[in-house]
Amino acid sequence: EVQLVQSGAEVKKPGATVKISCKVSGYTFTDYYMHWVQQAPGKGLEWMGLVDPEDGETIYAEKFQGRVTITADTSTDTAYMELSSLRSEDTAVYYCATGVAAAGPEWFDPWGQGTLVTVSS
Amino acid sequence: EIVLTQSPDFQSVTPKEKVTITCRASQSIGSSLHWYQQKPDQSPKLLIKYASQSISGVPSRFSGSGSGTDFTLTINSLEAEDAAAYYCHQSSSLPSFGQGTKLEIK
Numbered sequence: 001e002v003q004l005v006q007s008g009a010e011v012k013k014p015g016a017t018v019k020i021s022c023k024v025s026g027y028t029f030t031d032y033y034m035h036w037v038q039q040a041p042g043k044g045l046e047w048m049g050l051v052d053p054e055d056g057e058t059i060y061a062e063k064f065q066g067r068v069t070i071t072a073d074t075s076t077d078t079a080y081m082e083l084s085s086l087r088s089e090d091t092a093v094y095y096c097a098t099g100v101a102a103a104g105p106e107w108f109d110p111w112g113q114g115t116l117v118t119v120s121s
Numbered sequence: 122e123i124v125l126t127q128s129p130d131f132q133s134v135t136p137k138e139k140v141t142i143t144c145r146a147s148q149s150i151g152s153s154l155h156w157y158q159q160k161p162d163q164s165p166k167l168l169i170k171y172a173s174q175s176i177s178g179v180p181s182r183f184s185g186s187g188s189g190t191d192f193t194l195t196i197n198s199l200e201a202e203d204a205a206a207y208y209c210h211q212s213s214s215l216p217s218f219g220q221g222t223k224l225e226i227k
Contacts, residue, residue, distance in 0.1 A: 105212035
């Protein structure tokens with residue numbers, strides 16, 4: 001069974017950094033990109049960036065550029081998303097999602113269960 | 122950046138009704154458009170890929186159509202379990218999502 005299991009909820013103070021993990025099982029980790037998506041409370045989905053686990057190359061959304069770092073550890077089949085300089089607007093659920101494509105543009109399947117990050121003083 | 126605009130934002134519908142949700146892209150994206158369902162406190166779930174391709178395990182009442190800039194998700198004979206938010210997603214360029222459509226069952 002293909003599964004993405006994320007780390008647990010976090011509470012951080014403004015200005016801090018959070019690092020969330022996403023462990024993959026059920027497929028070869030290096031075969032597909034891993035994406036991260038933000039969902040603020042009661043809001044929609046916003047793409048943050050991706051990592052190619054095969055070579056570590058990343059692409060970030062302009063909104064998060066400079067504050068987000070996405071990495072992949074092939075020894076543990078785990079992807080990470082680190083977000084720095086946290087502010088209250090970063091309070092959200094963060095999802096990892098596998099980008100699948102037979103050849104060409106990807107769809108996202110499956111998704112992790114989500115990790116709630118609360119930023120509060 | 123490709124902007125996706127869904128309509129409506131919210132719809133209240135009765136069981137067995139037919140529902141249509143539209144997604145319009147700010148520029149042509151071919152068929153690189155996918156649909157997801159998100160129930161409260163759950164992760165999004167893939168419903169349709171490449172505009173109209175069905176997904177194993179997804180009920181046949183869900184279908185998709187369109188290409189270029191205009192796309193449609195259709196739910197035939199709505200069931201109570203279909204109460205959820207629905208999102209379109211384009212992967213023609215850097216990924217983006219529509220703002221979502223919330224379906225309420227009367």
